[in-house]
């Protein structure tokens with residue numbers, strides 16, 4: 001970068017983004033060029049053989065992004081938890097890229113570190129999570145935050161694990177087990193492998209009729225495993241499951257965790273944002289008893305990916321799991337407050353970009369009350385979607401106060417129509433985007449989530465119409481059975 005900015009390139013970025021935003025409702029949500037065709041196209045557009053003016057490079061990226069992405073920021077994107085993004089987050093990412101603050105140590109990026117810790121502390125208060133003592137940091141996403149939880153739980157339970165590893169535990173006859181449900185996020189499968197515990201350490205606890213973890217079954221599973229010589233080390237309670245928005249009953253699970261001596265981790269990757277609204281406070285009851293919490297700002301808080309967040313009230317565990325000293329790192333200032341400790345000694349990452357600037361700027365622009373309104377508006381639209389679907393002959397298949405709506409119809413339930421084919425037909429038409437999911441391990445349904453704060457009633461109506469057309473397309477096109 002030269003001393004002055006390349007104005008032509010910046011103008012191209014600004015106009016490109018603005019035009020995209022202005023025209024988004026007219027653009028298809030998804031395109032279906034084949035990966036082979038796209039690879040051929042980018043190979044020829046970007047030969048990397050000679051320098052080019054930045055402005056033309058910007059244009060080449062912009063046009064391809066516009067044409068060939070699933071537009072997760074589209075108001076008729078009813079997909080997974082990837083949101084439309086606040087403008088504050090876009091601006092913040094440009095600022096962060098330009099200053100490139102290195103957050104591995106507090107002293108290297110004090111202004112950025114202070115802003116991160118302040119916004120994380122504020123969000124801990126929003127959750128109702130204790131702020132002293134507290135270790136909290138941004139992660140690449142919910143996956144890394146969940147991994148951090150398991151590492152902290154192991155370190156807290158067996159300080160020797162940090163030297164001897166799981167092999168050392170095994171040599172002492174210790175077999176740690178982790179408790180999830182069929183609705184928990186599948187990152188725990190990878191985490192079981194990454195931590196060396198192995199997927200055999202995972203226990204799937206039965207759920208009730210609403211797909212919530214059954215605390216009595218959890219208690220039984222812990223007792224059975226303990227009697228069999230295993231050591232229950234961590235329980236995952238999910239607030240807002242990925243498939244169907246299920247919220248596990250925290251107080252009862254916290255009781256079982258306390259009685260069994262297990263670490264309670266709350267995975268609120270998506271659902272955490274509901275804490276902004278008093279309407280959803282009951283879901284967060286007893287969250288202060290959790291040993292750690294995952295919350296993704298890049299989901300419902302509508303900031304650009306990735307911005308996971310990890311909170312634990314056990315600074316010793318984070319230090320046991322992550323503390324290192326390296327002669328080439330600037331010395332820390334030995335802060336007593338765990339919040340002020342250097343990030344590389346309390347978390348998995350080393351070089352650490354500022355993920356908090358985009359969260360802080362979004363929260364500053366909208367305010368806590370603005371986020372409350374955003375959450376409630378989207379939850380109301382979820383209710384509106386349920387009503388419109390019922391009116392069009394669909395059957396709501398899950399129970400959650402949050403705006404994830406799973407639905408089916410008698411034809412799908414009877415095996416005469418495919419949920420996959422209906423979702424696919426909606427995607428192919430390009431007017432809206434929904435997916436399909438198996439809930440409760442038994443039934444494949446269509447999944448629609450209000451994930452853009454720009455979605456309006458008319459977009460919901462448009463989705464219901466698109467689903468009507470998709471039903472006809474799916475019935476005309478024979479498709480493998482849905483389950």
Ligand SMILES: *Cc1c(COP(=O)(O)O)cnc(C)c1O
Pocket residue numbers: 081140141142143144146185187238240241242267268269270296308
């Ligand atoms: C999305 C999600 C995750 C994983 O988070 P990433 O940010 O995708 O890594 C974990 N748990 C739940 C409940 C999620 O919805």
